[in-house]
């Protein structure tokens with residue numbers, strides 16, 4: 001996990017971040033949370049999602065989930081990179097909004113199914129002054145897996 005500056009993002013990453021922020025502005029949330037996600041698939045197609053907040057997190061849809069489901073709906077399976085930007089009511093504009101536990105599990109599961117086992121996450125504060133680059137391996141070490149050849153040294157996401 002490393003902190004990076006906006007100016008050091010490449011053109012694709014800046015485009016993803018802009019798409020995610022546009023999606024975040026469409027969030028539906030009773031408490032004012034705005035979270036957007038944009039991911040790029042193996043064909044370099046961008047899929048985005050926003051947060052739909054309901055009474056509890058279980059009934060809500062996360063931006064990451066919507067972006068992933070949009071990609072799956074379009075018939076793609078391999079995600080290369082996802083950008084998440086958020087502005088939560090209780091957060092300041094320079095705080096990042098990392099993916100929730102459910103989203104981490106969701107990405108780990110589909111990555112295992114596709115045999116990719118990792119994806120880059122770029123998580124940005126609303127003002128883009130606090131950006132981290134990480135991976136599902138770092139976000140969810142020792143992820144659940146039904147693979148028979150798993151062992152402790154796998155750290156959750158390798159074959």
Ligand SMILES: [Zn+2]
Pocket residue numbers: 062063064065099100101102103104
């Ligand atoms: Zn989530």
